[in-house]
Amino acid sequence: MGTILQTKDLTKKFGDFTANDKINLTVEEGEIKAIVGENGAGKSTLMNMLYRQLEPTSGEIYLRGQPIEFNSPRDAIQHGIGMVHQHFMLVPSFKVYENILLGTELAHDKLRFLVDHKKEQQECAELIKRYGFDLDVNEVVENLSVGQQQKIEILKMLYRNVDILILDEPTSVLTPQEVDELLLQLKELKAQGKTIILITHKLREVMQVSDSVTVIKKGQIIGNVKTSETNEAELAQMMVGRKVLLTVQNDHIGQESPEVIYTVNDLTTNNTYGNIVVDHVSFEIKKGEIYGIAGVEGNGQSELVKLLSGMMEATGGTVHYKGEEITNLWADELRKLGIAIIPEDRYAQGLCKEMSLSANSIAGSTTSDAFKKNGIFDFKRIRQHCQELIDHYQIRIAEFEGNVSQLSGGNAQKLIIAREMNRQPDLLIASQPTRGVDIGAIEFIHQQILDFRNSGGAVLLISSELSEVMSLSDRIGVMYKGKILGEVDPLETSETEIGLLMAGTIPQEAVVYEK
């Protein structure tokens, strides 16, 4: 087998910023090539150039030794390169076969202006059978699970006879079982002669399925290795540029403190369309305990966090903290009581990008007198406070007087954590605390959370990264369709068991919540 796809000095610049710097990538025919790198390393930019959604600033792409020039994704598909995006591009109200054939409808033999649905269904059924997928062509897409929708995206490309399939972070929306299924499917496609390029930052999957790995860092390729000759730790080190602990040391001390500090009881709310999104959720957290909430994204976790952090109103149920009812209190009132909040989306809710570092460092405390003198802001004290946070939490900044927009994702998140933890809270609500931050910062953030727990703090951890919830939590509640379906002990459970709960099935061993 020879080289199927090659890039030569491929470069993409956005203004002064070089997203891809002279990338020389080689993909062999019939292999599964993993491209790994931290968020913002330039993986997606590279793929978007191969798929012609972005035009390279300079450099060439060779397909089977021939220089190619695509003008559009359609062009790329015709040349045999197909891409499955992280966010699906499907018509929810259409059936499976209609989505697969969207844009290439089969005309009726005699009446050319009509679509031959029968023929379409037949062809799709054959396609599904040929590649060993498990799908009903007549199912309406909106009724399908995320994993099944992803299969349609893959089938769309296979129908168009692509030889190279690019998948951009395909597993981020899947349950563990669906991930396993997808990886098997990819191996099957490889066996049928397809070449697969897998973009991911999950090293476990890379080790499981790929043949070779290319590591990208800051827009440059810093390593090409055979998967069989490397390991997760080495790849992580290449990605970050230093040795990192993939999992922090969690002793699970779980201080057998009987004191319950936070009780959520039957909490319920509707979204703006009137649908119940948080459905009678109950749990309690003790001092010195991390309570994790796992689940596939979109099962009510975001809304639960909003409810608990004063951004959404509950229609039913109560929240008690230290024996006091705090249901539907405002965010600043919660903070005054000693609750630290790390919101889900750091730039939408956690920080204001266009405001200064020091203005952001007092967010949530502006109603208190801590930073005022006679009701007027004491800017000297505020600056001092901000400088203390920066020093103590080692936040890397470019300009003290500048805005938050100068910070990298990891440092922005550190600023939020610094601000929240500096208030000496007793409870921490952390939602997706490491989303989109580099591995180095993940290590730091995990350590902060564990240190806080070890010093007697209570933590509510909501994350869609199952490994994060598993390694940090003392107890885990799994959310499905707005409910906490079951509660498990991370030391005794398996990914399989949690996976089943995430998919809505209640395994017998799991402790099922009364509700």
Next chain:
Amino acid sequence: MKSNETLRNILNSVLPVLLALLIGAILILAIGENPLEAYGIMFGKSLFTLRGLTNTLHAAGPLLLTGAAIAITFRAGLFNMGVEGQLLIGGFMAGLVGAYLHIGNPLLHKLVAFAVGASVGVLFALIPALLRAYFRVDEMVVTLTLNYVMMTILEYLSSGPFRDQGAGYVTTPTIDSSAMFTRFGSTRLTPFFLIALLLFGILWFLNTKTEFGYKIEAIGKNPEFSEATGLRVRKSIIMLILVSGAIAGFAGAGHMMSQEYKYTLSFSGVTGLGWDGMLVSLLGSHSPLGIIISSIFYSALKTGADNINMYTSIPKEIVAVIEGIIILFLSIRFLNERFGLLEKLSKKKGEKNEPAL
């Protein structure tokens, strides 16, 4: 980074003015007059003579406040376009207080008139504020259209129930002398200008040194962040529109007691003080210092128009042309601020212009 931004802001404001003056100069040349001489007379007479300068400052008083009324909402990402209507009702009601309540005590009379003017401004602003906060009705549309409703209502009131029957034109009765501001010497300047300046200073202080200003900035720049940090966004939006209405009503009352003394159909001038305030605020980049400079510049332009008429053969309409051109340039900037016009345009262009492989 910060100083760069300030520089750009200044350039953003100065450039439209210079361009407008340039185009005006071409028109003056076409008439056969010397533009430098014309501009020299216009600004010389309105800024560098005692009489001209005091006239200019006198006219800048209400503009300072309407500009502030607009800027305060603008910074919070809100658009109170109803300053004109709020100013009219404020002025009208202050006029009624001045003419019908014979309080006698000059200080008390003016205080009552100010209080009434500001209060009706608030009440009138309550409509868009509540619609916006509770039903998410775009406040720009509501405030804009309500101006015309208010104009029509006041036209009816001043030509019907409250018409001064002795006058040969539509007007309310003249206010008592106890409600009139006395002028400084032979100038037209009154203490109202100082009051306006003081009020402006207080707003500036609140804006930069207190929680109030933090709120405005945070809500304007990121409402979701504001909500997440516990700022009551809905309450703040209501409060801000009401404060804006109060300032506008106050400005109307001041204009009544320092300049007009009665409500006529041309109470707030040809373009209208509320609309002028919008221009002033945009021209001053919604910053306090900017608004002070732009309100004085703008009123110099207006007082200068009379001088141009008097000392040259150029029709005074040239000033209206210049004003119009400034508005045109500023509205481009406004559209850009609100809808990211330039960004969208340059993005499209950028995509096309990129060199092919």
